Amino acid sequence: MIRTSQEAAARLTRRGRWSLPEVVFWAAAAASVVLLPDRYLLLNEIVVIGLFALSLDLILGYAGIVSLGHAAFFGLGAYVAGLLAKHGVADPFLGLGLAAALAAALGLATSFFVLRGTDLTKLMVTLGFALVLAEIANQAAWLTGGADGLQGVVMGPVLGFFEFDIFGRTAYVYSLAVTFALFVVARRIVVSPFGLSLKAIRDNPLRARAVGIPVNRRLVAVYTLSAAYAGVAGALLAQTTQFVSLDVLAFHRSADVLLVLVIGGVGYLYGGLVGAVLFKVLQDNLAAITPQYWHFWIGVLLVILVLVGRDRVAAAPQAVWGRLTGRRSAAPLRLDPKPVEDA
Amino acid sequence: MLRRTFLTLAGATGLMLAASAGALAQEAIRIGLILPMTGPFASTGRQIEAATRLYMQQNGDTVGGRKVEIVLRDDTGVADVTRRLAQELIVNQKVTVLAGFGLTPLALATAPLSTQAKTPQVVMAAATSIITEQSPFIVRTSFTAPQVTVPLAEWAAKQGMKKAMTLVSDYGPGHDTERAFTETFSKAGGQVDNLRVPLANPDFAPFLQRVADAKPDALMVFVPSGVGSQFMKQYVERGLDKSGIRLLAEGSVTDDDILNGMGDVALGAITAHHYSAAHDSPENKTFVDAFQKANKGMRPNFMAMGGYDGMHLIYEGLKKTNAQGGEALVNAMKGLSWTSPRGPMSIDPQTRDVVQTVYIRKVERVNGELYNVEFASVPNVKDPVKAAKSGSN
Numbered sequence: 089m090i091r092t093s094q095e096a097a098a099r100l101t102r103r104g105r106w107s108l109p110e111v112v113f114w115a116a117a118a119a120s121v122v123l124l125p126d127r128y129l130l131l132n133e134i135v136v137i138g139l140f141a142l143s144l145d146l147i148l149g150y151a152g153i154v155s156l157g158h159a160a161f162f163g164l165g166a167y168v169a170g171l172l173a174k175h176g177v178a179d180p181f182l183g184l185g186l187a188a189a190l191a192a193a194l195g196l197a198t199s200f201f202v203l204r205g206t207d208l209t210k211l212m213v214t215l216g217f218a219l220v221l222a223e224i225a226n227q228a229a230w231l232t233g234g235a236d237g238l239q240g241v242v243m244g245p246v247l248g249f250f251e252f253d254i255f256g257r258t259a260y261v262y263s264l265a266v267t268f269a270l271f272v273v274a275r276r277i278v279v280s281p282f283g284l285s286l287k288a289i290r291d292n293p294l295r296a297r298a299v300g301i302p303v304n305r306r307l308v309a310v311y312t313l314s315a316a317y318a319g320v321a322g323a324l325l326a327q328t329t330q331f332v333s334l335d336v337l338a339f340h341r342s343a344d345v346l347l348v349l350v351i352g353g354v355g356y357l358y359g360g361l362v363g364a365v366l367f368k369v370l371q372d373n374l375a376a377i378t379p380q381y382w383h384f385w386i387g388v389l390l391v392i393l394v395l396v397g398r399d400r401v402a403a404a405p406q407a408v409w410g411r412l413t414g415r416r417s418a419a420p421l422r423l424d425p426k427p428v429e430d431a
Numbered sequence: 432m433l434r435r436t437f438l439t440l441a442g443a444t445g446l447m448l449a450a451s452a453g454a455l456a457q458e459a460i461r462i463g464l465i466l467p468m469t470g471p472f473a474s475t476g477r478q479i480e481a482a483t484r485l486y487m488q489q490n491g492d493t494v495g496g497r498k499v500e501i502v503l504r505d506d507t508g509v510a511d512v513t514r515r516l517a518q519e520l521i522v523n524q525k526v527t528v529l530a531g532f533g534l535t536p537l538a539l540a541t542a543p544l545s546t547q548a549k550t551p552q553v554v555m556a557a558a559t560s561i562i563t564e565q566s567p568f569i570v571r572t573s574f575t576a577p578q579v580t581v582p583l584a585e586w587a588a589k590q591g592m593k594k595a596m597t598l599v600s601d602y603g604p605g606h607d608t609e610r611a612f613t614e615t616f617s618k619a620g621g622q623v624d625n626l627r628v629p630l631a632n633p634d635f636a637p638f639l640q641r642v643a644d645a646k647p648d649a650l651m652v653f654v655p656s657g658v659g660s661q662f663m664k665q666y667v668e669r670g671l672d673k674s675g676i677r678l679l680a681e682g683s684v685t686d687d688d689i690l691n692g693m694g695d696v697a698l699g700a701i702t703a704h705h706y707s708a709a710h711d712s713p714e715n716k717t718f719v720d721a722f723q724k725a726n727k728g729m730r731p732n733f734m735a736m737g738g739y740d741g742m743h744l745i746y747e748g749l750k751k752t753n754a755q756g757g758e759a760l761v762n763a764m765k766g767l768s769w770t771s772p773r774g775p776m777s778i779d780p781q782t783r784d785v786v787q788t789v790y791i792r793k794v795e796r797v798n799g800e801l802y803n804v805e806f807a808s809v810p811n812v813k814d815p816v817k818a819a820k821s822g823s824n
Contacts, residue, residue, distance in 0.1 A: 129515045229603065236535050236561070237539050237540060254544070254547055256522075329511045331539075331540040333536040335509050336511075380468045
């Protein structure tokens, strides 16, 4: 008994260790601040979407909760941060904190509805909540500016020093730092016993219940956490673009983020970030080349990606990595050794 | 094989990121054209892009000795994307002018940037009154919703109509239109009831039933242009076209781009707008012919007109400043006036908004196709919202 628990603890610790590809990934992200000074704005958007996708990964990849209404939390966070800045509270971190808190509160309140029923029910309920919130924002034009968008968002300097500049440098560094910090927290959570119990629930809720995992409480907790993350992502968008419009709550936000996650892969935390990089870089370049027909090319690439299989595509760099380090097969980037099929 | 594909893909992605940043340092004047080229408002983008290309084709691509280049970007109609694209165009592409802006939030999101970077922003489509007040660098060549609604209300009152109802989509521009019509019509001694329908997927039946029960002299409608045909169908299906209620509408409802596809249900609708493809002038004939020839018969609508005049404004402004941008260019644009295919128009030096003739039109069949045929006009209409503000100061 004691031995098994020690073994489990050892396994968890091992799993929590940072692997080299992860370090390389974040080093590359940090290097982009110096190397790509002309692309800060796009990079900022990538980071925001990446964080948003990460929040969805927490519930989809780790707890198996499907959602088509994640934009509800994203939009709420954006409006909270935007409104706060508009009415004189210009400190960015205060905005992030309140956005996270309110989004978490909404997540907690709605989780009880979402956790009932099957996947299809969940899709519909989450979609419904997002639609309701979007309509409320549209009707409350005195507060949100309605269809015209929220005007007059003026942000104070980050930490009292760094003003948001027109080149987007501060914005990008700020978003990247926040995202990294939140990523570290999320990473810690998913390799903890709590994270392990979530995976047990995802794989087989009945068995999880049978071994004594409080299924509903765990799901409520992770849903709330995910909502807070999405709220922060929304707040980052509002603060760095200094504008909020109704489409932060629109259906296409929820759909896009799901797409990003599918591109990057669910269930290993990096999926959202990698997917966001691929999706936005492709979109930006295709749209610059052919502003009218870029949707077509994105579609073609998506079909190819799905047909070829992401795992096989992702295996290529790992094999290269293995050859470079002289090993036959390198340790995969996944935190979860068991590959997860697409939702 | 797969590995190679992936590496190529990854390499290409990296290259694209790096490449799209640098280079392009010639001395051309760049116009950053940001439009919704995809998504639900793609037709706006298509029309404006076609018009700007036509203008450059007709007037050459050099102004004041410098080459003019258009850098087109698709914002998909999403405001934060518009803002990012505008920022990138200013910072990386060093554009002299920003232009386009298909919807109000898109123009508003970019306004602070224009001010900060002192880059003139030519609004070619968005129609909410407040836009030009958000930055001293915004100039507009489209129209404002109240600008065309007030003349419509005045015309209706003059026809002896006493009781009117409004039916608008429940969002910003809809509310603007409703307010403009209601205030003007009430001031003229009329009586107005307001109805609002949801913006997305509206079912007009219950609202039309209330209209049928109330039997007003006129029903004034404003819905986004795509929804217009749906409305018209239900209006006729419920027999309201034969009930003696006059159908009035803001001109976007019978947009030239989609009017012909609406079919006979649109016949007889009376609308007010600043441009109709059927406008009777030699300038317009030339414009429509050239536009249709260059675009496989697509009929230009008021969006195309906004884009065409926007380009004209940019060209004339640049001529006056010898290809200088910034504040000088905005100042050069103020007060410019010319005869456009839409009729005489000018830029108000105080508000930087468009001053133009507003026409009252009726949908009729001409040579087998449906057109908005103009039968009355009000010259030199300023945006009434801003005119009222400066009047009270």
